[in-house]
Structures are given as structure tokens and as C-alpha cells.
Amino acid sequence: MADFIPYGRQSISEADIAAVVAVLKSDFLTQGPVVPAFEDAVAAIAGANHAVAVNSATSALHIACKALGVGPGDRVWTSPITFVASSNAALYCGAEVNFVDIDPRSYNMCPELLAEKLDEAAIAGTLPKVIIPVHLTGQSCDMAAIHAAASKHGVRIIEDASHAIGGAYADRPVGCCEYSDITIFSFHPVKIVTTGEGGMALTNDAELAKLMQLDRSHGITRDADMMEESDPGAWYYEQHRLGYNYRMTDINAALGLSQLDRLEEFIDRRRVIAQRYDAAFADLPVTTPWQLAEANSAWHLYVIRVDPAHHRAIFDELRAGGILVNLHYMPVYLQPYYRKLGFEPGLCPNAESYYAEAISLPMFPTLSEEQQDQVIAAVRKAASR
């Protein structure tokens, strides 16, 4: 059997290793100077005023929902085609979750279906407090349209940009929060840049940033300006909210900060691979990724769609040949946990069709031309029968 080719893989340089080792030799393994430096660097790249680093994107989604006041009795809507964390964050807060079907071309939350569903909910008195559009595969949602639909009803927006650091929308970087309250990045090793585990919440709203800073560290503040006690001693701190320990360590932040040096290079490599795949599959009975004119994808994933009658056979044949294709994702509401909450098949037909046809091909910066050729040959063989 040929070597296995995974669908995603991190790229770690000698400089990355040296950056982590430097922290290990320093005074602080956590709560030192590197986390704030990483936050500043990501905020600058994304064009946002505030960045709050945490130990995962899942944690970031949770404290983002908390900062926007999501709690029991509230509703949160997201896309069905996402990792479960986008939706679980709302459940952590005791809110009810629901799903807006995807656009059949972009696979992102459909702005028209969102607008319709919001209009209906406004009449029924069941509007969500927050929506969480997800930039699937690294391609931004149509944020201007989503923002227009949401603002009409005073609904707040968290962008789940776990796939999309380095991407752009309407000539501005994903993360600038022009059309949202908060944007989330993930730094899991399969994502665009990694910290091992890690995430970040970006916002232009100082108040939201303050709430998220509190919630990532037990709801505790040492900032004298925020204290209720007027003349505390040097030992003193106050807990103002029921927060968590969601802190990022300086070890993780050092890896992330070093990785940012190659962000552009990573995206360029991914873009070249995507173009190569596009050309190689143009004559096959497969659907290659459609791109929104205003978006410049970070190409976290390259998803093809195949005839649903042959989907399983093509998937299995690629896997058997050592091409470790994947499927991102099963509609969240079809997960057993969500089925027990009362969700049933048929809720989002576009998402269910997508799930019956989608295959994620290997896509990562160090995927060699030889490996790309292997993937291309295997897909051509499996998909053309």
C-alpha cells in the first residue's frame, strides 16, 4: 500500500521549535509576555481592536456567547455543516440551538434562508439572540447579507472563523469584525496556523473584550480600575463573574506567534494546490469548490461533491488507496446527542444533500507535488467510473 496521505497536517519549522524552547527556558510558562504578544499580532493581521487568546476555539465560542449574554431561555442559530463545537457553545450557556440551512454552492449559511427564518421567528416571538455563521473550508460567508438580515432584528453575530485565518472578505481580512460582534479562530494542528491547542476571540468592542478576558480566567480581575474595594493591598484580586480556566499558555502562544510568520506562505501554498485540483478535476463528474466573488478563501479544506449513489464507494476506494479523505461535516443536528434533543432529518435539505456527496481531499502546505499527483490520479480513477 502507498504511503498514507492525511487530509490535513501541521507544518513545524526550526524557528517554531526554537520559539517554544525559548519560552521553556524563560521565567513564565504561562501568564507571561508571549500571550499578549500573540494577541497583538493576530489582532493586527485580522484588523480588529481586541484579541483574547484562549485554550481552544471551543472555549472562545463559549466565552463569546457568554459575553453577548446568552443564557437559559435564549436561542442561538448556526450552520448545520460545521464542527459540533459551534453549536455546543450555545448549549453550554443553557440556550436553545437551531440551524439555518446552507447555500448549495458555498456550503455556508444561506443569507436568504436566514432572512426568511428570522422574519418568521420575529412574528412567532422566537428570535435568536445570536447567530453563529461558519466560514466553512476557509471561505467567508456572505457577511454583508448575513449582517443585514440579522441587524434588521437586533440579532448579534459571532463568526466561527476556525477555518479562515488569513482569508478575506470584501477586501478586508476575516477577523476584522466589520459585520459581526466577535470572530473566533482555532489553532488546532489541522487548521491554518497552530498552537497545538488554542483559539482566539476578536472584537472591536472594548466591553466585550473585557468580559471575555474575565471569563477566560475565573472571572477574576487584578485591574484596580475595575475593583469594588477602593484601596486594596497588593495581594488583592476580585472575582466578578463565574469564569473558567480557559487561558492559553505562553508555550502555545510562542508556537502560534512563530507560525504567523508563515501565514501568507501557508495560504499561497494552499491556493496553488486548490488551483491544481480545480484544473485536474474539471472534466470529471465531480463538483469542485465554488467561490463567492467577495471572498478570498484561506483554503483550510478542499471539498468535492460526487454522485451520491457512488459517494461511499469513492470514499472507501480513496481511503483503501491510502488517501485519507474525510467528510466535513455530518449535519450537527443528525448527531445522536442532537437527535435526543428532538431534531429530525429533513430540517435542512441542502445540508443533508451536501452530506451525501461531500469528500474533503488532502489539503495542507507541505503536500508535495508528488502527493498531489497521487491524490489526483486516485480521484480521477475512483470518480470517473
Ligand SMILES: *Cc1c(COP(=O)(O)O)cnc(C)c1O
Ligand atoms: C476546529 C473547529 C472548532 C473547534 O476548534 P478547537 O480549537 O479544536 O476547539 C470550532 N468550529 C469549527 C468550524 C472548527 O472547525
